[in-house]
Amino acid sequence: xxxxxxxxxxxxxxxxxxxxxxxxxxxxxxxxxxxxxxxxxxxxxxxxxxxxxxxxxxxxxxxxxxxxxxxxxxxxxxxxxxxxxxxxxxxxxxxxxxxxxxxxxxxxxxxxxxxxxxxxxxxxxxxxxxxxxxxxxxxxxxxxxxxxxxxxxxxxxxxxxxxxxxxxxxxxxxxxxxxxxxxxxxxxxxxxxxxxxxxxxxxxxxxxxxxxxxxxxxxxxxxxxxxxxxxxxxxxxxxxxxxxxxxxxxxxxxxxxxxxxxxxxxxxxxxxxxxxxxxxxxxxxxxxxxxxxxxxxxxxxxxxxxxxxxxxxxxxxxxxxxxxxxxxxxxxxxxxxxxxxxxxxxxxxxxxxxxxxxxxxxxxxxxxxxxxxxxxxxxxxxxxxxxxxxxxxxxxxxxxxxxxxxxxxxxxxxxxxxxxxxxxxxxxxxxxxxxxxxxxxxxxxxxxxxxxxxxxxxxxxxxxxxxxxxxxxxxxxxxxxxxxxxxxxxxxxxxxxxxxxxxxxxxxxxxxxxxxxxxxxxxxxxxxxx
Amino acid sequence: xxxxxxxxxxxxxxxxxxxxxxxxxxxxxxxxxxxxxxxxxxxxxxxxxxxxxxxxxxxxxxxxxxxxxxxx
Numbered sequence: 079x080x081x082x083x084x085x086x087x088x089x090x091x092x093x094x095x096x097x098x099x100x101x102x103x104x105x106x107x108x109x110x111x112x113x114x115x116x117x118x119x120x121x122x123x124x125x126x127x128x129x130x131x132x133x134x135x136x137x138x139x140x141x142x143x144x145x146x147x148x149x150x151x152x153x154x155x156x157x158x159x160x161x162x163x164x165x166x167x168x169x170x171x172x173x174x175x176x177x178x179x180x181x182x183x184x185x186x187x188x189x190x191x192x193x194x195x196x197x198x199x200x201x202x203x204x205x206x207x208x209x210x211x212x213x214x215x216x217x218x219x220x221x222x223x224x225x226x227x228x229x230x231x232x233x234x235x236x237x238x239x240x241x242x243x244x245x246x247x248x249x250x251x252x253x254x255x256x257x258x259x260x261x262x263x264x265x266x267x268x269x270x271x272x273x274x275x276x277x278x279x280x281x282x283x284x285x286x287x288x289x290x291x292x293x294x295x296x297x298x299x300x301x302x303x304x305x306x307x308x309x310x311x312x313x314x315x316x317x318x319x320x321x322x323x324x325x326x327x328x329x330x331x332x333x334x335x336x337x338x339x340x341x342x343x344x345x346x347x348x349x350x351x352x353x354x355x356x357x358x359x360x361x362x363x364x365x366x367x368x369x370x371x372x373x374x375x376x377x378x379x380x381x382x383x384x385x386x387x388x389x390x391x392x393x394x395x396x397x398x399x400x401x402x403x404x405x406x407x408x409x410x411x412x413x414x415x416x417x418x419x420x421x422x423x424x425x426x427x428x429x430x431x432x433x434x435x436x437x438x439x440x441x442x443x444x445x446x447x448x449x450x451x452x453x454x455x456x457x458x459x460x461x462x463x464x465x466x467x468x469x470x471x472x473x474x475x476x477x478x479x480x481x482x483x484x485x486x487x488x489x490x491x492x493x494x495x496x497x498x499x500x501x502x503x504x505x506x507x508x509x510x511x512x513x514x515x516x517x518x519x520x521x522x523x524x525x526x527x528x529x530x531x532x533x534x535x536x537x538x539x540x541x542x543x544x545x546x547x548x549x550x551x552x553x554x555x556x557x558x559x560x561x562x563x564x565x566x567x568x569x570x571x572x573x574x575x576x577x578x579x580x581x582x583x584x585x586x587x588x589x590x591x592x593x594x595x596x597x598x599x600x601x602x603x604x605x606x607x608x
Numbered sequence: 609x610x611x612x613x614x615x616x617x618x619x620x621x622x623x624x625x626x627x628x629x630x631x632x633x634x635x636x637x638x639x640x641x642x643x644x645x646x647x648x649x650x651x652x653x654x655x656x657x658x659x660x661x662x663x664x665x666x667x668x669x670x671x672x673x674x675x676x677x678x679x680x
Contacts, residue, residue: 154641160657161634164664168627171668294649314653315641323637354672361665368658 080233087415088232088422091274095267095423099255102266113458116260117187117438118346125355127265128347132356133363134268135343136334137275139224139425140217142370147397149374153304153311155319157371161327163364166334171357174335175350176507180589189341189503190443196506197514198581200447205521206499207443210338213492214436218473219485221425222249226477227395228418231402235390242478248422249474256430257463261346264430271427274420276366282376283369286408290379300375318551322540325553333497333555336504338435339428350592377404429470437466487537494532494539494555498524498562507590515578516569524562528554623674626667634660
């Protein structure tokens, strides 16, 4: 039975955002037949727009559905997202301006471009690019799941193609304005999206607890409900979980800015200063994320999981239905529609950015590098637009054709994979000590280690290893990164001794540093007259 | 005419310790894995982590202001 008030509000907001997506092409207009205009918005976004864009980038619909789902299901463990984001922004503050500067000076659009220039290694750059693409694609698919969940929550439960139709329509609209406007589309829409999300979450964390009797009561009720679930969750961590919590937090934090869509968001900024200011301002979203995580407990306290009205949703989407069910239960129907629009639009923005980022990677680091090195700028941009379309289509087919759990598993694995590019990309920003061949071997070792651990742990990302005592449950990405660094460190002197070529570094030390003059447009290489 | 490259003065680099503090304060949960003292109904585990969000933003902002050059 369709929830009409909710649906009408939902559609109205969705329509608004669609119009904005197309209008965005004219905003701060540039030649969208150039890749850095389509794919990086012309590198001109200032502090405020970047705040909205990065916020939209980092806080996705999937985040808003999955984090409370984890808290709903297991309790305290789901809060690793907090220390994760607390650590992530200082790291972005430190590392990203450096990447921005060298990328601006050499017109790098992707992290693989940088690796190519720094290490003069096409194959290492290819490894970084493919890792980025592989890590991004399931993430896009999961945004579509976010849209699916809220559509189901509004009572649209068709069978077969009718059931898939809303998602297909949403996809087509998304694909159309991303194609025409590039990064400007999600940048503009993210302003609306973030406003909707802030309003929704603030309403949820203020109004609903009042309805339910205050936070003290909510924590108690949640604790009770968690102890009844199988396996039992709890409000605090078990002592054995500390390494898992900690390694999930810092492993995720160090991986965050390696994701292509985050790099795209960073490189679209006007200056290193914009990135630094945002590193100080984006924690506002982390606060929001913490509040959203709490909604998992609020949902438990509202007993939505035992309420027969939501049984169908929970059966299909499990813990991911917790927040939609909560909104349906506590909000008037029209505001539930507003909230669902916030989630759905919150899926479109990152899906757009992620597909653009993946397209940038493929176009620069596979197409232009290996297939058509002499392509014109126009051809480059056209290829990227096409790839962005294909990537979204692939994600749609994946979601419609395969069980959601596959997408979830791949995304978890993607997080393990992307961290393996840390030695090449981030360490490479500071030193060229690691030999490029050693880095490649390290990357391979890390990828294999992480993937094997994931499978052995029954498709979970926490892998326990015992060093004599009781097993240490640590995030597989971290184990894999240790193997990665170890391999690269051991092989580097060996590669040197074997006189394997180290390539020519395209960059100079000055490229990474700040200039005394205000940052003018240095996208063309400057004469450095001594 | 070569562009002169700038690094923040030695003393200013110490401010980066503030960032390390954000890391140190949250990285090991045994430190904050308890319910007491509660604040507005929130167990310590939760409000402590919430607190570090604006703190980390504040510290990052301080480091930004203190180490700023013209590249802003």
